Amino acid sequence: xxxxxxNLVNRExxxxxxxxxxxxxxxxGLGEDTVRAISAKKHEPAWLLDWRLxxxxxxxxxKEPHWGNVxxxxxxxxxxxxxxxxxxxxxxxxxxxxxPKLREAYDKLGIPLKEQQVLAGVxxxxxxxxxxxxxxxxxxxxxLGIIFCSLGEAVRExxxxxxxxxxxxxxxSDNFYASLNSAVFSDGSFVYVPPGVRCPMELxxxxxxxxxxxxxxxxxxxxxxxxxxxxxxxxxxAPKRATNQLHAAVVELIALENATxxxxxxxxxxxxxxxxxxxxFNFVTKRGKCAGANSKISWTQVETGSAITWKYPSVxxxxxxxxxxxxxxxxxxxxxxxxxxxxxxHLGRNTRSNIVSKGxxxxxxxxxxxxxxxxxxxxxxxxxYTQCDSMLIGNRCGAHTFxxxxxxxxxxxxxxxxxxxxxxxxQIFYLQQRGISKENAVSMIVAGFCKDVFKELPMxxxxxxxxxxxxxxxxxxx
Amino acid sequence: MTAPVLLRDFETFxxxxxxxxxxxxxxLRRQAIDRFAALGFPTPKNEDWHFTSVVPIAEGxxxxxxxxxxxxxxxxxxxxxxxxxxxxxxxxxxxVNGRFDASLSGGATPPTGVTVTDLATAWHEQPDVLERYxxxxxxxxxxxxxxxxxxFMHDGAAIQIAPNVELxxxxxxxxxxxxxxxxxxxxxxxxxxAGHQSKATVIESYVSLGGAKGYFTNAVTExxxxxxxxxxxxxxxxxxEQAFHVGTLQAHxxxxxxxxxxxxxxxxxxxxxxxxxxxxxxxxxxTLHGLYLxxxxxxxxxxxxxxxxxxNTFSREVYKGVLDGSSHGVFNGQVYVRPExxxxxxxxxxxxxxxxxxxxxxxxxxxxxxxxxxxxTHGATVGRLDELALFYMKSRGIGAEQxxxxxxxxxxxxxxxxxxxxxxxxxxxALTLRRFTGALAGS
Numbered sequence: 001x002x003x004x005x006x007n008l009v010n011r012e013x014x015x016x017x018x019x020x021x022x023x024x025x026x027x028x029g030l031g032e033d034t035v036r037a038i039s040a041k042k043h044e045p046a047w048l049l050d051w052r053l054x055x056x057x058x059x060x061x062x063k064e065p066h067w068g069n070v071x072x073x074x075x076x077x078x079x080x081x082x083x084x085x086x087x088x089x090x091x092x093x094x095x096x097x098x099x100p101k102l103r104e105a106y107d108k109l110g111i112p113l114k115e116q117q118v119l120a121g122v123x124x125x126x127x128x129x130x131x132x133x134x135x136x137x138x139x140x141x142x143x144l145g146i147i148f149c150s151l152g153e154a155v156r157e158x159x160x161x162x163x164x165x166x167x168x169x170x171x172x173s174d175n176f177y178a179s180l181n182s183a184v185f186s187d188g189s190f191v192y193v194p195p196g197v198r199c200p201m202e203l204x205x206x207x208x209x210x211x212x213x214x215x216x217x218x219x220x221x222x223x224x225x226x227x228x229x230x231x232x233x234x235x236x237x238a239p240k241r242a243t244n245q246l247h248a249a250v251v252e253l254i255a256l257e258n259a260t261x262x263x264x265x266x267x268x269x270x271x272x273x274x275x276x277x278x279x280x281f282n283f284v285t286k287r288g289k290c291a292g293a294n295s296k297i298s299w300t301q302v303e304t305g306s307a308i309t310w311k312y313p314s315v316x317x318x319x320x321x322x323x324x325x326x327x328x329x330x331x332x333x334x335x336x337x338x339x340x341x342x343x344x345x346h347l348g349r350n351t352r353s354n355i356v357s358k359g360x361x362x363x364x365x366x367x368x369x370x371x372x373x374x375x376x377x378x379x380x381x382x383x384x385y386t387q388c389d390s391m392l393i394g395n396r397c398g399a400h401t402f403x404x405x406x407x408x409x410x411x412x413x414x415x416x417x418x419x420x421x422x423x424x425x426x427q428i429f430y431l432q433q434r435g436i437s438k439e440n441a442v443s444m445i446v447a448g449f450c451k452d453v454f455k456e457l458p459m460x461x462x463x464x465x466x467x468x469x470x471x472x473x474x475x476x477x478x
Numbered sequence: 479m480t481a482p483v484l485l486r487d488f489e490t491f492x493x494x495x496x497x498x499x500x501x502x503x504x505x506l507r508r509q510a511i512d513r514f515a516a517l518g519f520p521t522p523k524n525e526d527w528h529f530t531s532v533v534p535i536a537e538g539x540x541x542x543x544x545x546x547x548x549x550x551x552x553x554x555x556x557x558x559x560x561x562x563x564x565x566x567x568x569x570x571x572x573x574v575n576g577r578f579d580a581s582l583s584g585g586a587t588p589p590t591g592v593t594v595t596d597l598a599t600a601w602h603e604q605p606d607v608l609e610r611y612x613x614x615x616x617x618x619x620x621x622x623x624x625x626x627x628x629x630f631m632h633d634g635a636a637i638q639i640a641p642n643v644e645l646x647x648x649x650x651x652x653x654x655x656x657x658x659x660x661x662x663x664x665x666x667x668x669x670x671x672a673g674h675q676s677k678a679t680v681i682e683s684y685v686s687l688g689g690a691k692g693y694f695t696n697a698v699t700e701x702x703x704x705x706x707x708x709x710x711x712x713x714x715x716x717x718x719e720q721a722f723h724v725g726t727l728q729a730h731x732x733x734x735x736x737x738x739x740x741x742x743x744x745x746x747x748x749x750x751x752x753x754x755x756x757x758x759x760x761x762x763x764x765t766l767h768g769l770y771l772x773x774x775x776x777x778x779x780x781x782x783x784x785x786x787x788x789x790n791t792f793s794r795e796v797y798k799g800v801l802d803g804s805s806h807g808v809f810n811g812q813v814y815v816r817p818e819x820x821x822x823x824x825x826x827x828x829x830x831x832x833x834x835x836x837x838x839x840x841x842x843x844x845x846x847x848x849x850x851x852x853x854x855t856h857g858a859t860v861g862r863l864d865e866l867a868l869f870y871m872k873s874r875g876i877g878a879e880q881x882x883x884x885x886x887x888x889x890x891x892x893x894x895x896x897x898x899x900x901x902x903x904x905x906x907x908a909l910t911l912r913r914f915t916g917a918l919a920g921s
Contacts, residue, residue: 377836390847395817395849395850395851397850398846398848399845400844400846400847401843401856402842402844403842404528404840405841405858406529406839407830407860408838409832410862411862412861413862414859414860415858416843416859418843418856419856420854422850422852422853
């Protein structure tokens with residue numbers, strides 16, 4: 001390993017700083033009191049508190065799932081803090097009212113909260129620990145009837161919409177982490193695009209975990225009404241801490257007739273150090289429902305962070321002719337473990353799904369693709385194409401593929417292809433022979449390997465994802 | 479055959495001496511039954527049994543009768559002629575309801591360096607060889623059905639090929655079930671020891687006679703391949719469609735050895751075939767082929783696990799399934815590459831053809847890779863007959879039904895072609911044709 005690469009390996013996680021800000025935190029532990037306290041802090045209506053309590057009661061009867069191909073020390077759910085919010089005196093009138101310390105934190109992350117500095121055409125909702133600290137471009141969006149705000153605000157201002165859709169895609173009883181989230185979710189984003197409206201800009205949420213020993217349980221709900229279109233981006237970072245932190249989010253997408261939702265994630269939670277100490281446990285339930293005919297939901301994810309990732313963005317293809325897409329790049333280095341993939345549930349006629357998954361394993365990381373393609377008896381003419389490729393860098397890492405293909409209709413056509421191989425030495429040799437350094441050769445090959453996924457990302461994210469990938473893999477080729 | 483009943487049956491069996499056999503056998507049986515008691519019958523929560531429920535077997539009243547007298551049923555050679563499709567000079571062992579029947583067996587005398595013995599005889603004649611291998615390859619620690627077989631194994635075959643011996647004539651083991659088998663379980667066990675640089679072909683047929691039904695076959699074959707050995711193993715499972723079958727082939731391969739396996743499954747109400755191999759020696763490899771043809775209410779599950787444990791090992795796998803009626807097919811293929819198995823070259827393919835709206839298939843090709851310098855691919859497809867091809871054939875004057883038959887047969891034939899023994903290939907072609915003619919006649 002050349003010394004310059006070694007330096008890069010030892011380079012610190014860029015987003016590992018801690019913002020020292022006064023916070024309103026409830027004591028650690030989980031019980032009905034915790035749930036009531038969170039609900040009271042957010043001035044929630046009774047129906048939502050009831051829903052949370054139902055979820056909590058369900059959760060206490062559930063067992064933590066261990067079928068994933070990941071190993072970790074048991075989590076003490078009573079030792080977590082379920083709510084932590086930066087202390088602000090008054091409700092925000094405009095973005096200028098955001099605490100300067102918070103703004104500084106977001107500036108460091110490269111997320112400008114001041115509208116004039118925002119990259120043209122991206123509206124940002126910034127979530128800091130348990131609450132949303134500000135949303136940009138709200139007025140312009142409101143003129144088109146688009147609602148983009150924190151979920152907490154939506155509960156207060158658009159209770160009917162929230163009540164109608166919350167939990168319809170991921171019910172409170174769905175799985176262990178989804179139930180936990182339903183009980184204690186703090187904040188998240190809410191998007192509603194009215195019929196026939198094409199959202200003119202990318203909507204984006206930036207999640208930041210700051211406080212120690214605090215779990216982040218955000219919940220995002222996006223609804224595209226008939227004929228609407230929305231593209232949504234999500235980014236996340238957390239400080240470097242020696243202990244593991246829990247992140248159990250839920251994302252629900254709903255696309256009505258002829259609507260399209262595109263959801264992109266660049267996940268860069270703190271991954272732990274080279275020895276595997278610390279890092280975020282990322283246990284996330286993301287699911288979309290193509291409820292109407294001709295609707296489309298597309299997931300794109302670039303997973304580079306987190307000590308452990310357990311995440312399966314899925315699509316329920318209920319409407320006839322609906323389309324589900326999943327494009328993923330998952331990178332593990334050092335001691336990271338990722339068990340990620342997708343579920344495509346074909347229920348309607350002529351539904352189509354496309355899965356492209358690229359896994360890169362380096363260091364002692366373990367990367368698993370776990371996917372399910374289900375074709376129900378009524379899904380005549382369903383079509384699925386799956387491709388999952390893995391690349392291995394070094395001989396202490398692992399790459400695994402667990403595809404489940406369940407077909408119950410004879411008119412369906414399902415194809416699955418997977419390959420695993422080493423980064424091509426002949427390719428590196430060729431590039432070196434053309435005068436390109438080894439490091440650049442590797443990053444070119446990796447970029448080429450991931451191209452099919454990156455081209456699905458919105459422009460703002462594609463660049464960031466490329467750089468992120470470079471940083472994550474630095475030093476893994478000697 | 480619920481687990482407690484089985485445990486009681488075992489105690490009775492053990493009290494009567496645990497069948498006759500060398501002194502080390504009973505402790506081995508005891509170890510296996512204890513393991514079975516701990517494991518219990520697999521449930522769909524067990525990842526390897528996710529799509530297959532063994533409730534009908536677990537709740538069925540199949541009693542293991544390891545000490546039943548042999549030859550309780552009398553069959554003539556004419557009765558089994560239909561199943562002994564090979565040349566007369568093959569080495570043939572016939573088992574009726576899990577018991578060796580010397581009068582039906584025969585064929586060629588094994589050449590020098592080759593011994594083919596029924597297991598009951600082998601316990602006495604070759605106790606050392608059996609002690610060395612039995613239970614060492616077929617893993618009963620993880621697999622409940624193998625544990626059960628190890629506890630109750632009563633008959634089967636012991637086949638030994640001395641180093642450097644090439645056995646030209648195949649060994650054909652025919653396991654026949656008759657109506658008398660109803661309500662019983664037969665735990666047959668076969669051991670194949672192929673010495674270094676040896677070559678052999680072993681064919682196992684599981685068949686039923688005279689409307690036999692309601693029985694359970696739990697067969698285990700363990701194979702040890704010495705350095706440079708080549709073993710061809712063919713399994714033809716055409717049990718009664720009202721019977722249960724669980725069969726396991728588990729192999730351990732030495733350096734530069736080659737296991738060639740073909741698994742044909744068309745019988746059974748609930749049937750499962752496991753083909754497991756450990757590529758332990760450097761440069762060895764496995765070629766696994768399979769064909770499953772289902773109809774009616776059948777549920778047939780094909781499992782394979784190839785463990786690449788040494789450098790420069792290879793595996794090639796093609797399994798094809800044709801599903802008609804309301805049948806349910808399952809394929810689960812695992813390729814496991816250990817960190818030390820650098821330069822592994824693995825290819826796996828599973829193709830399924832659905833012929834009816836009620837048929838269902840679950841397939842799970844699985845790669846688990848811990849070494850970096852490898853080349854592994856897998857593919858799986860599910861679909862129906864190509865409309866364009868059907869149309870083309872119709873436009874050339876071939877009737878719709880004939881066209882369907884031809885295309886379906888062509889799909890299956892692709893994997894039959896891989897069989898090296900001409901007689902077996904011919905038999906498979908005949909079986910496949912018969913299957914489709916029968917299946918299509920009613921449609």
